[in-house]
Amino acid sequence: MDRADFVAGFAKAALNAGAKALRIESVAYVKAVRPVVSAPIVGIVKRDLPDSPVRITPFVSDAEALADAGADVIAFDATDRPRPASVEELVRIIKARGKLTMADCSCLDDARRALAAGVDFVGTTLSGYVGGPEPVDPDIELIAAMRQLTPYVIAEGRIRSPEQALAAAQAGAFAVVVGSAITRTEHVTSWFNEAIAKAYNGANRETVLSIDIGGTKTMAALVSGSTVVEEIVVPTARDAGPDAWLSKVAESTANWRNRYERIGIAVTGFIEGGHWSALNPATLSIPDRYPLVDRVAALFGKPTFAVNDAQAAAWGEYRFGAESGDDLVFLTISTGIGGGVVINGKPLLGLAGHFGLIRSPSQGQAPFEDQTSGRWIASEALKAGHPIDAVEVFERARNGETWAADIMSLSAHRAATLCRDIQLMFDPDVIVIGGGIGLAEGYLDLMRSHLSGMSPRFTPRLVAAKLGRRAGIIGAADLAGEGK
Numbered sequence: 496m497d498r499a500d501f502v503a504g505f506a507k508a509a510l511n512a513g514a515k516a517l518r519i520e521s522v523a524y525v526k527a528v529r530p531v532v533s534a535p536i537v538g539i540v541k542r543d544l545p546d547s548p549v550r551i552t553p554f555v556s557d558a559e560a561l562a563d564a565g566a567d568v569i570a571f572d573a574t575d576r577p578r579p580a581s582v583e584e585l586v587r588i589i590k591a592r593g594k595l596t597m598a599d600c601s602c603l604d605d606a607r608r609a610l611a612a613g614v615d616f617v618g619t620t621l622s623g624y625v626g627g628p629e630p631v632d633p634d635i636e637l638i639a640a641m642r643q644l645t646p647y648v649i650a651e652g653r654i655r656s657p658e659q660a661l662a663a664a665q666a667g668a669f670a671v672v673v674g675s676a677i678t679r680t681e682h683v684t685s686w687f688n689e690a691i692a693k694a695y696n697g698a699n700r701e702t703v704l705s706i707d708i709g710g711t712k713t714m715a716a717l718v719s720g721s722t723v724v725e726e727i728v729v730p731t732a733r734d735a736g737p738d739a740w741l742s743k744v745a746e747s748t749a750n751w752r753n754r755y756e757r758i759g760i761a762v763t764g765f766i767e768g769g770h771w772s773a774l775n776p777a778t779l780s781i782p783d784r785y786p787l788v789d790r791v792a793a794l795f796g797k798p799t800f801a802v803n804d805a806q807a808a809a810w811g812e813y814r815f816g817a818e819s820g821d822d823l824v825f826l827t828i829s830t831g832i833g834g835g836v837v838i839n840g841k842p843l844l845g846l847a848g849h850f851g852l853i854r855s856p857s858q859g860q861a862p863f864e865d866q867t868s869g870r871w872i873a874s875e876a877l878k879a880g881h882p883i884d885a886v887e888v889f890e891r892a893r894n895g896e897t898w899a900a901d902i903m904s905l906s907a908h909r910a911a912t913l914c915r916d917i918q919l920m921f922d923p924d925v926i927v928i929g930g931g932i933g934l935a936e937g938y939l940d941l942m943r944s945h946l947s948g949m950s951p952r953f954t955p956r957l958v959a960a961k962l963g964r965r966a967g968i969i970g971a972a973d974l975a976g977e978g979k
């Protein structure tokens with residue numbers, strides 16, 4: 496839905512049905528909608544800043560760009576928090592451009608200060624979003640209290656039903672903004688889904704907050720069954736450590752607080768008894784036996800299940816992938832190599848599946864991933880005089896450069912040999928291949944070609960992973976739900 500043509504479509508449909516004005520996020524969307532409607536537009540820009548909690552139109556340049564794009568009213572955060580531009584400065588700039596101002600407030604004091612600074616409208620937009628648990632209902636009391644200060648109160652935030660909109664209007668609102676209930680189909684669907692799940696007891700799954708902490712990025716999502724309802728991705732600040740990584744996730748998902756009952760967390764490394772340790776500190780350095788489950792449960796206040804990321808992905812593919820329901824081994828070939836095993840419908844946890852760490856006598860006892868993975872491919876390329884990464888080596892191989900094709904072929908050959916050994920160990924129905932290298936165009940075919948001469952009895956069936964980068968969060972969510 497995050498596309499200019501959809502936003503313009505929503506805008507026109509809402510106006511046709513009687514809406515009197517639009518509130519639109521981003522300069523690009525204001526520009527897209529302005530030429531096709533004549534109704535007033537309240538414009539905002541949303542940002543996530545490293546040094547300020549202010550998200551709505553934090554900079555003077557944002558306000559200017561919205562004015563130039565054709566917004567009639569410009570809304571901005573008017574809370575009393577550290578901020579790049581003061582409310583007074585924003586009001587001055589916006590008025591200089593002949594536009595109206597709307598102060599997004601969290602409380603009555605914000606509204607008082609904003610009115611003293613000369614704003615035209617005050618909104619209840621930020622009530623419930625400046626700390627503490629996020630409420631479910633709109634803040635009707637704040638609307639009524641603001642109405643004592645000015646007639647120009649805009650009711651906004653969590654107004655999800657016509658009855659709530661009526662209550663806001665009756666409390667004295669000059670206008671009522673309805674956001675998610677009109678434009679966020681995925682939210683509205685999940686409200687209905689969560690409501691009726693109670694009737695289907697287990698046939699329909701509860702929503703889980705699922706977190707995947709990787710070496711470079713951390714993903715968090717609300718997951719229901721195999722559906723990712725909401726998702727955010729933040730960089731993993733490698734040197735900051737697990738407490739900081741978890742706090743960042745808690746902060747970025749604060750708005751979801753009332754929408755899940757359990758937490759699943761998938762991490763690179765080794766999980767034992769809820770403790771997290773690094774098997775390869777080069778990927779991510781974690782203090783030995785970090786009490787992951789306890790920390791997450793304390794921070795989020797919900798029951799938590801923790802699992803290795805590749806084991807979670809294996810489970811995700813088993814439950815919802817291309818070959819769901821078949822016993823499988825999942826092998827992810829990327830910067831490093833990992834995996835997971837699901838046999839007789841059960842995930843093998845602990846050390847099982849850390850295939851990248853298997854040692855090969857024929858290669859001087861080097862761990863398997865050091866002779867096959869993306870890191871190895873890049874280091875071989877460097878030896879051949881090409882300081883490029885694995886993805887580019889693949890590109891060069893496809894363009895007919897023999898040195899690159901030789902490296903890829905050797906990597907695929909070794910990965911194929913590993914699959915043959917895995918077949919002998921677990922005899923799965925299928926081996927699912929994932930990861931940036933494993934799923935790179937042509938790699939799976941190369942692996943298959945290296946297996947072609949083998950006796951059919953030993954030959955593993957290789958298929959591409961279906962859930963892609965979301966396999967870990969979907970698998971972890973499902974495993975967390977299993978615990979109920």
Ligand SMILES: CC(=O)N[C@H](C=O)[C@@H](O)[C@H](O)[C@H](O)COP(=O)(O)O
Nearest residue numbers: 620624651652653654673674675676
């Ligand atoms: C807190 C915050 O960032 N509010 C944002 C402000 O523009 C939007 O995410 C909300 O959708 C908007 O306020 C409308 O509210 P609701 O979607 O609940 O009807």
